[in-house]
Amino acid sequence: MTFGRREQLVALVIAAVLVFGLGYRYAQIQARNEVTPVITQEPASGSDAGETTQIMVHVVGAVEAPGVYRLDAGSRVVDAVDLAKPTSNADLDALNLAALLEDGRKIIVPAKVPAGVSATPPAARENPFISDSYTAMVSTSSSQNGRININTAGVSELDQLPGIGPALARRIIAYRQQNGPFSSVDELINVRGIGEKTLADLRDKVTVY
Numbered sequence: 001m002t003f004g005r006r007e008q009l010v011a012l013v014i015a016a017v018l019v020f021g022l023g024y025r026y027a028q029i030q031a032r033n034e035v036t037p038v039i040t041q042e043p044a045s046g047s048d049a050g051e052t053t054q055i056m057v058h059v060v061g062a063v064e065a066p067g068v069y070r071l072d073a074g075s076r077v078v079d080a081v082d083l084a085k086p087t088s089n090a091d092l093d094a095l096n097l098a099a100l101l102e103d104g105r106k107i108i109v110p111a112k113v114p115a116g117v118s119a120t121p122p123a124a125r126e127n128p129f130i131s132d133s134y135t136a137m138v139s140t141s142s143s144q145n146g147r148i149n150i151n152t153a154g155v156s157e158l159d160q161l162p163g164i165g166p167a168l169a170r171r172i173i174a175y176r177q178q179n180g181p182f183s184s185v186d187e188l189i190n191v192r193g194i195g196e197k198t199l200a201d202l203r204d205k206v207t208v209y
Contacts, residue, residue: 171192
């Protein structure tokens with residue numbers, strides 16, 4: 001059978017299309033067989049480590065920055081006091097600085113007591129971190145000549161005074177813990193809630209010595 005020129009041309013076109021199609025198909029197969037690299041992200045450093053438990057304590061008294069502080073569990077009293085920056089008249093020897101802190105505790109940093117003035121009795125309910133040696137050193141006497149010493153009296157004793165209830169008694173104690181002992185009875189006027197009339201009623205019933 002003899003093909004004419006037209007048939008030969010058509011056959012060549014079909015052959016070319018087949019060759020091109022087979023080549024394209026082969027290229028696709030090769031592309032699929034190529035290996036694609038996989039990028040593995042390294043885990044963040046310390047991502048599996050447990051978070052450190054923290055506690056919060058309240059530091060007041062003879063410090064420059066009283067307030068609530070967050071510390072790691074297992075911290076000591078000295079860590080909290082350092083953060084609050086004790087003042088120059090802070091009596092750090094009165095505290096057990098090595099004591100372990102507990103969440104929710106209040107640390108009262110007492111001020112140094114001037115010579116000749118009785119120290120404030122460190123009742124455990126008011127300051128649980130007072131050292132035993134300091135407790136043994138201070139005077140627990142709060143009454144002289146029938147008068148109550150406002151520098152040493154506790155809440156129950158101050159509560160016996162006219163016009164002074166438990167809340168006001170706690171303010172008197174908080175004032176002397178933050179500002180140091182009262183230098184005179186008249187200084188009671190600086191305590192919130194004590195006016196001129198209350199002060200007049202107290203003058204012959206209290207003392208600072």
